[in-house]
Amino acid sequence: LFPQQTQALTATTLDASGNTLTGRSVTWTTSALTVATVSATGLVTAAGVGSATITATSETRTGTAIITVTDPSQVTSAGGTVEAAGGAVKITVPAGAVGAPIVISATPNAAAPTGLPALTYGVVGTHYALGPAGTTFAAPVTVTLKYDPAKLPAWAIPGDLAIYHFTGGAWVKLPGLVVDPVANTITAQTTSFSPFTIGTRLPPAVLSPGTGSINFIQRSVTFAASIAGRTSTGLSYSWAGTNANGTLLPLGLGSSAQYTMTQPQLPPPNSDIDYVQVIVRGAIDPSQPNAIVPLASAVASINSNLTLTFSLNPDDSEPDFGASQTLDAAVKNADGSIYQAPQGLALLMVWKSSQFHGDLDIHSPNHQTDVKRGTYKAKNAQQSAQVPPRIDEVTVEFYQSYVKNFTTIKTLATGLTEVTVDSSKTMHDRLTGTANAFLEVAPRTALATFQVRTTPTPAGFCKTADAIIPKVSGATSYELTVTGIVGSPFGPTITRTVTGATSTGSVMDVYDTGNFLGVPLDGGCGGAQSSAAREAAYNSQYGNATFTVKTSP
Known part of the structure; x- marks a missing residue:
């Protein structure tokens, strides 16, 4: 027992x-x-x-x-299974792994493990010292550690996890890893005891293109950082460059950057003129989201070997709510002339859009087309985020067709080699270049909302029809325009300029809540019955109106 x-x-x-x-x-x-x-x-x-x-x-x-x-933690030569640390650790010892009985222990260590392999970090709450320390086994022992999903980094998935064992003065990843994302456990095998921890590591970062090329006409190239199979959740990006011949500017949400050559003379071809590096960072402990560490990095080079120039025009535009913007893809030769594909071959494109704040009519990430113009339509105000920035990125990938020959190679009796072309096929799988455009929808326009406010006074309840303006950092003036008003004595449109709260003592004063400015558009006071009627009237007049705000500066 x-x-x-x-x-x-x-x-x-x-x-x-x-x-x-x-x-x-x-x-x-x-x-x-x-x-x-x-x-x-x-x-x-x-x-x-x-x-x-x-x-x-x-x-x-x-x-x-x-x-x-017997001690439940004791294992004899017959083998056995021991659970410790409240069930967070399970050790399964096969028969014959130990000669004499041992008492197995698992002591939690609240300190984060140090010295893990580069860019690998311990998962909070999974660091244990297994004992007796230094015990060795004649056959592999199975170790199962439980993890708390709430303590995993925001960017981590179960496939990133592994068990690490401190042995020989270093942390070593154990073999035979099995992750169970339902039971929230990870299992591996070891032949000795010492400290153990679950470690997590982000897959490698990739820069696309791996080599960027420029020429005298096309002096910029855009690099995009990505992690295979991941979004940017929980990740941030920092960029650096050698900047010997150009400068590097982060774009959009930070996962891409544009290199621009600034030298007046084009450097000689066939050599790298600059390098760029991206470092991907994120938090390890969800309870400390601002304590970010490096997780992955990638390096790309830039040369002056570009023979074709790829562009998307305009590459930077600011459509208003509901407005359309045409985008034209173009390919030019190094001398600036329009590129013409060879006879029988085509230049195909894949159009992609982030589609956050508008819709690209030919957005199709898995389809090649020869269409060179796309139309982006921004969402209307009712569908859009309240405050800027509202940025979408459109990317066009260019695929230059080529003919691939399928051949048979024979060695003749004379010792010579004979090559026979069995068949040929036109291929479209060679990425030749990319172009990017950024569209920022109504960058200086915020969207207000509507509410009916009730203010008790000695004379009765006062009701006001209020526009609620979200405050924008750095803005000193807000030009409010309300359209689509129905049945108001002020007409279908109201325009007001607001610089801050007012203090005349009237229920019509502009008020500041800290994050918003409240702007009364109409109002009045009276008894309970007239108050209810007034509220119903305001909801009818302003409830379906559109509230836009232009900010200054």
Whole structure:
């Protein structure tokens, strides 16, 4: 038995011939109360590690049973499974792995493990010292550690996890990893005991293109950083460049940057003129989101070997709500002339858009087309985010067709090699270049909302029809335009310029809540009945109106 476990014993009284006797009283005793106790009915309760003799006595006759209580953490040469740290750690030892019995322990270590492999970090709450420290096993032992999904970094997924074992002065990833994202466990095998932890590592970062090319006409190239199979959730990006011949400017949400050559003369071809690096960072402990660390990096080079120039025009535009913007893809030769694909071959394009704040009519990430013009339509005000920035990125990938020959190579009796073209096929899988455009929808326009405000006064309840303007950092003036008003004495459109709160003592004063400015457009006071009617009227007049705000500066 293990401590606190129980076992019911039964005593049977017999006569000299072995026949069962009934109605005889039996008393129970134990030889070691610290090991096992026994009740008047023969129920044994294990108390501590050791052996005890349980004796049943009826009249002058006795019977005995040996009870052995073992440590639940003890494993013998027969093998066994031990759970420790409240079930967070499970050790399975196969038969023959140990020669003599050992007592297995798992001691939590609140400190983060140090010295893990580069860009690998310990998952909070999974650092344990397994003991006896230094124990070695004749056969691999299975270690299962439990993790709390709420303590995983925002960017991590179960496939990023591994168990690391500190051995030989370094942390080593254990083999035989199995992650169970339902049970929130990770299992691996080891042949020795020392500190263990679950570690997580972001997959490598990739820069696209890996090599950027410029020429005298096309002096810029855009690099995009990505992590295979991931979004940018929980990640930030920092960019650096050698800047020997140009400058680097982060774009959009930070996962892309544009390099622009600034030298008046084009550097010689066939050599790298600059390098760019992106470092991807993120938090390890969800409770400390601002404590970010490096997770991955990538480097790309720039040369002056570009023979074709790829562009998307305009590459920077600011459509208003609901407005359309045409985008034209173009390919030019190094001398600036329009590129013409060779006879029988085509230049195909794949159009992609982030589609956050508008829709690109030919957005199709998995389809090639020869269409060179797309139309982007911004969302209307009712569908848009309240405050800027509202940025979408459109990318066009250019694929230059080529003919691929499928050949058979034979060695002739003369020793010469004969190459026979069996078939040819036009291919469209060679990425030749990319172009990007950024569209910022109504960059200096915020969107206000509407509410009816109730203000108690000694004279009764006052109701005001309020425009609620979100405050924009740095703005000192807000030009409010309300359109689509129905049945108001002020007409279908109201325009107001607001610079801050006012204090005339009227219910029509502009008020500041800290994050918003409240601008009463109409208002009045009266009893409960007139108040209800006034509120209904305001909702009817302004409830479906559009509230836009131009900010200055």
